[in-house]
Amino acid sequence: MCGIFALTHHREAAHMAFLGLFALQHRGQESAGLSTLHKGQITVHRDVGLVADIFSPDILSRLPGTAALGHVRYSTAGGDARANIQPLAARVNGQHVALAHNGNLVNAPELREDLERRGAIFQGTADTEIILHLLAQAPGADMGAKLKHISGLLEGAFTLVLMTQTHLYACVDALGYRPLSLAKFNHEPQSFLGDAPECWVVASETCSFELVNARFERDILPGELIEIELATGKCSTHVLPQVRSLAQSEPRRCVFEHIYFARPDSYLWGQSTFLFRETLGEKLAAQAPVDADLVIPIPDSGVPMAMGYARASKLPYAVGLIRNHYVGRTFIEPTQTIRNFRLRLKLSPLRHVIEGKRLVVVDDSIVRGTTSRRIVELLREAGAKEVHMRIGSPPVKFPCFYGIDTPKRRELLAQQMSLSEMREELQVDSLAYLSIDTLHQMAPQKQRTSEGGSGLCDSCFSGCYSDNFAQRRLREEPNALVGG
Ligand code: SF4
Structure with a gap:
């Protein structure tokens, strides 16, 4: 159980992401992290504890940028080691990336074993690091193509948000186990980058949109990949290739999200x-x-x-x-x-x-x-x-x-x-x-x-x-x- 919150084209991206994570705190109280993009550089701050305790005004002031990706974590796979706190940040094929994941991969042991056999070195034990390694090895001209490629290797639940120097990507596995929704900011011109036509927000639950005053657009569909260009704000949608060995291909939305996990105002x-x-x-x-x-x-x-x-x-x-x-x-x-x-x-x-x-x-x-x-x-x-x-x-x-x-x-x-x-x-x-x-x-x-x-x-x-x-x-x- 984890929560993801990301946004683009906002002058106070870190502060807004902090608020978004605060609204998602019920999805994970073990640790939290926030990454921002500024002048092509991704800065990350991650720690154990609650959002309000981790992100002091001083820490937030050291996270400059106009796009942000945050995560709250409750460990279900990989234990609670510090190396597993998300978003994970790395250089992949020469590009800075930050990655946040909600869900568990059921074939994580097999994927990890295979990657290690081929020389991959892991810092932590969470599934998310496997995804990062797969991305680094995936064919494709850009991260969108790489994400599409690796989605065919992953089994189980994966709701992913990936921030690169040029794009924000968000995708949901073909069965749509975990929720992920898309919103736009309500109009506050002083907060936005002057020429950005669209200011997007992606979050695990809609209750976080209410807090940051964003307007719900729609849910991201099972098997959908959203690609947002950070230069223009253009948002496009793609279909992930079907996962290989599905016994069935109909959605399997987690009913426990409805019963227990999600906030009642979502x-x-x-x-x-x-x-x-x-x-x-x-x-x-x-x-x-x-x-x-x-x-x-x-x-x-x-x-x-x-x-x-x-x-x-x-x-x-x-x-x-x-x-x-x-x-x-x-x-x-x-x-x-x-x-x-x-x-x-x-x-x-x-x-x-x-x-x-x-x-x-x-x-x-x-x-x-x-x-x-x-x-x-x-x-x-x-x-x-x-x-x-x-x-x-x-x-x-x-x-x-x-x-x-x-x-x-x-x-x-x-x-x-x-x-x-x-x-x-x-x-x-x-x-x-x-x-x-x-x-x-x-x-x-x-x-x-x-x-x-x-x-x-x-x-x-x-x-x-x-x-x-x-x-x-x-x-x-x-x-x-x-x-x-
Ligand atoms: S319904 Fe039960 S088994 Fe299915 S994803 Fe939710 S908690 Fe897991």
């Missing part, structure tokens, strides 16, 4: 994330009703789902848990005693709301189940009479190989237990999930494939992967409990 692939989650809640209420007093969400992503559930079931909605937003992923847990307080640091119950009530508790998903179990304990301690858990996604039974950090199969609760066993384990009065079919019905007509499919990826629920590399990774998993 529009993903033409759909409001907030409305998507609200509708999930409504459908969940129709599918799994329960006689109760109150509907409460697990904040934050459970909020719109709980609102939808409450509306459809005609039960009152209430806030029963308060979330502390200052507990980040990087919270250090030096001792077991403090570790035991982790959930209480994050969520605090409102006893006067909960006490004596039969609660419907709505959450987006259950992964390992440890957090859900502790939440139930918290609610019971606060006096809940009954706890009915409703989950706005199907049971997560399989790992994701496309850029979302999910545990191994043996650590996934729904892989190990039946529904009634999970109910026992979580100590809830009832437990129900949304069905896969209902989830697929959520895709709007215009996103549907020619065969009427939803165009959504559901591999972590179904175990059906779109490529042989992912199937093999699944088989190679140590101590997997059952076959995929």
Whole structure:
């Protein structure tokens, strides 16, 4: 899970990219980087930590230029080594380039092995460096041609933005796992280069456009390569050659982006994330009703789902848990005693709301189940009479190989237990999930494939992967409990 933000033709490119990355902070809190282009030179600053801490006014003042490319990272492949912080910058065939990537390559081990056999030296362990090496070796007169060439070698999820001395390129893999959208700046002449007709912005999520006051143009399509000339602002579009060994060629947009990862104020692939989650809640209420007093969400992503559930079931909605937003992923847990307080640091119950009530508790998903179990304990301690858990996604039974950090199969609760066993384990009065079919019905007509499919990826629920590399990774998993 990562976020990308890039822009062209702005006098304060670094400052605008800083704002864009700030809006995408939820997509990665481990590290961030920003590169700018000034007089043919690319300058990069990268560090571990949060965007606001890394990019002080002094650092931003040392990033001159009128085009910028930034990245926030949460490591899913390659670990959290400093060498993996993006954007990666290098000289490729005599040109300065900066590269940012969202997604995971499922054939990364094979590509890396092949490159190393041919003498490539790697500094880090992330997939993105593989792409840089492939670009350096690719045929083609310019980076656009090279990108097209290497897209045929990459399997899995790759949403890429590449800044060179002359162009900004943005492309999405043929299955479109991760979102990437295009916008233009609203007219502020004093901010732009005098003769630039178009000032473009590319970002993982549309919520970042709102912050920098850019106007959404459109989503970049699966298999599309956008090429923006930095001299003229001219934007052209190309089709990437089809990836080699696809078992299927229909899009597979990550449904978990809708359910959990994206910010609720983002529009993903033409759909409001907030409305998507609200509708999930409504459908969940129709599918799994329960006689109760109150509907409460697990904040934050459970909020719109709980609102939808409450509306459809005609039960009152209430806030029963308060979330502390200052507990980040990087919270250090030096001792077991403090570790035991982790959930209480994050969520605090409102006893006067909960006490004596039969609660419907709505959450987006259950992964390992440890957090859900502790939440139930918290609610019971606060006096809940009954706890009915409703989950706005199907049971997560399989790992994701496309850029979302999910545990191994043996650590996934729904892989190990039946529904009634999970109910026992979580100590809830009832437990129900949304069905896969209902989830697929959520895709709007215009996103549907020619065969009427939803165009959504559901591999972590179904175990059906779109490529042989992912199937093999699944088989190679140590101590997997059952076959995929
Ligand atoms: S496997 Fe799940 S998390 Fe991964 S891309 Fe598909 S839907 Fe998203």
